[in-house]
Amino acid sequence: MRNTPGDFDIVVIGAGAAGLAAGEQLAASGLSFIILEARERVGGRAQTRVARGFPLDLGCGWLHSADRNPWTRIAAELGFTIDKAAAVWTRQSLDLGFSREDQAAFSAASDAFYARLDAADPDGGDFPAARLLEPGCRWNPLLNAESAYMNGAELASVSVKDWKRYDDSHVNWRVVEGYGATIAAFGAGLPIRLGCAVTLVDHRGASIALETSQGRVTAEAVIVTVPPPLIAAETIAFSPPLPEKISAAAVLPLGLADKLVMTVDAPDVPAGGHLFGNPNTTATGSYHLRPFGRPLIEGFFGGGLAHELEGSGAGAFFDFARGELGRLFGAGFAARLTLLSETAWARDPWSRGAYSHALPGHSDARAKLAAPVDERLFFAGEACSKHDFSTAHGAYLTGLEAAEKAIAARTRSQD
Numbered sequence: 001m002r003n004t005p006g007d008f009d010i011v012v013i014g015a016g017a018a019g020l021a022a023g024e025q026l027a028a029s030g031l032s033f034i035i036l037e038a039r040e041r042v043g044g045r046a047q048t049r050v051a052r053g054f055p056l057d058l059g060c061g062w063l064h065s066a067d068r069n070p071w072t073r074i075a076a077e078l079g080f081t082i083d084k085a086a087a088v089w090t091r092q093s094l095d096l097g098f099s100r101e102d103q104a105a106f107s108a109a110s111d112a113f114y115a116r117l118d119a120a121d122p123d124g125g126d127f128p129a130a131r132l133l134e135p136g137c138r139w140n141p142l143l144n145a146e147s148a149y150m151n152g153a154e155l156a157s158v159s160v161k162d163w164k165r166y167d168d169s170h171v172n173w174r175v176v177e178g179y180g181a182t183i184a185a186f187g188a189g190l191p192i193r194l195g196c197a198v199t200l201v202d203h204r205g206a207s208i209a210l211e212t213s214q215g216r217v218t219a220e221a222v223i224v225t226v227p228p229p230l231i232a233a234e235t236i237a238f239s240p241p242l243p244e245k246i247s248a249a250a251v252l253p254l255g256l257a258d259k260l261v262m263t264v265d266a267p268d269v270p271a272g273g274h275l276f277g278n279p280n281t282t283a284t285g286s287y288h289l290r291p292f293g294r295p296l297i298e299g300f301f302g303g304g305l306a307h308e309l310e311g312s313g314a315g316a317f318f319d320f321a322r323g324e325l326g327r328l329f330g331a332g333f334a335a336r337l338t339l340l341s342e343t344a345w346a347r348d349p350w351s352r353g354a355y356s357h358a359l360p361g362h363s364d365a366r367a368k369l370a371a372p373v374d375e376r377l378f379f380a381g382e383a384c385s386k387h388d389f390s391t392a393h394g395a396y397l398t399g400l401e402a403a404e405k406a407i408a409a410r411t412r413s414q415d
Helices: 017-027 070-077 100-119 140-151 160-165 179-187 228-232 243-250 303-311 316-329 365-370 392-414
Strands: 008-013 033-036 048-051 054-057 198-202 208-212 215-224 237-239 257-264 273-276 286-289 296-302 337-342 377-379
Touching (some): 008 017, 008 208, 008 392, 017 033, 017 179, 017 392, 048 179, 048 337, 054 257, 070 179, 070 392, 100 160, 140 296, 140 303, 215 392, 228 243, 257 303, 257 316, 286 316, 296 316, 316 337, 377 392
Parallel strands (some): 008 033, 008 215, 198 237, 215 377
Antiparallel strands (some): 048 054, 208 215, 257 296, 257 337, 273 286, 286 296
16 A cells, blocks of 8 residues: 555554454554554553452453354464353352342342343334333342443443343353453554543544644544543544534443452352342442452442442442451451452543443434544444444454444545
8 A cells, every 4th residue: 555645544543452453454454554542551441450460350351242252262362261161140159148039039030121121122212221120029129230230330321222232142251361461462563652642633634633642643544442431521522523423422321330359368268159249239249259269259349339439439349348248258257358459440531431331212322423424534442332332342343343444445545
């Protein structure tokens, strides 16, 4: 390909799963490109941190729909280890605070709820998923808690029509060395400029000018892969403005899910077990006991509870979890827990949340966010995925698609 008037043929904004996937495609195209990343690391909402010798996934941690998830193949090709053990959240492994009889009753209520979701008319009107709850059902709080884990928000804020489109094979595996580590390794070798926040995309001229924290960059096309809150808040401004993008992003907020990891001095705790802190309330944690056989407990918190605990400052997740687990195992057990890591994704300025959900009545927003503009501006990320939103593989697939469209457009313009 011949050189263009701009610095690059294509600029990718964001080095998360979508941006890196776009970069991989662009690297094979012969076009000149650069990936601009505001953080000082790659991966976006995928991040593995090693603490006391254990790789901890602070962001995405499960290969959802692993049997068709491209990251499964990529992880294997990179030499990472895939753990194919069944997902822990599908069962409560210990009869603590949640009797076997109650677990069976909750399972029946859950099956009935999802049957109503499956039966919702795909061509009918949209409405909040909370309407699918059986009025007065004892298990509605826990169903709301599960939505907070899955969607990052309680059922009243979740579009039924959008949620129904999610395509789940129900095969969920993990990468022993870390999902975030996999994605970071995948990006090695791509041209990435870290610490380079884009503030303006000026697409008025023949070339597109990007104002960044490291100066001005020009390109013939741009692929935008940032989370929707950054577009909605105009953290990246567009000139001319793109009001449809801002409106679509505003109704695709990032729900919140946060993780806590604790070390546990209790070898009698079963490896791979799972507990709800309190099945009678929405404000409860989901706990994975000794993942991979390690002396750890992972806590997972979503929705309103995660927002509340983030707002309470450092250590709040640990204090809350220690209280719940102490009530289940006893005060002596709680004393053997030590804080190792906790996240605060809502306070992350380049994410402002965990993963997207469509607000009720706005199930068409994903297509609007993903639509190209003038064959020069392209959009990708998990929020742009119709069927795989909220996942790293959804982000990856949209990144590939955006890159393919951008390459095709550039090729046509040079013919």
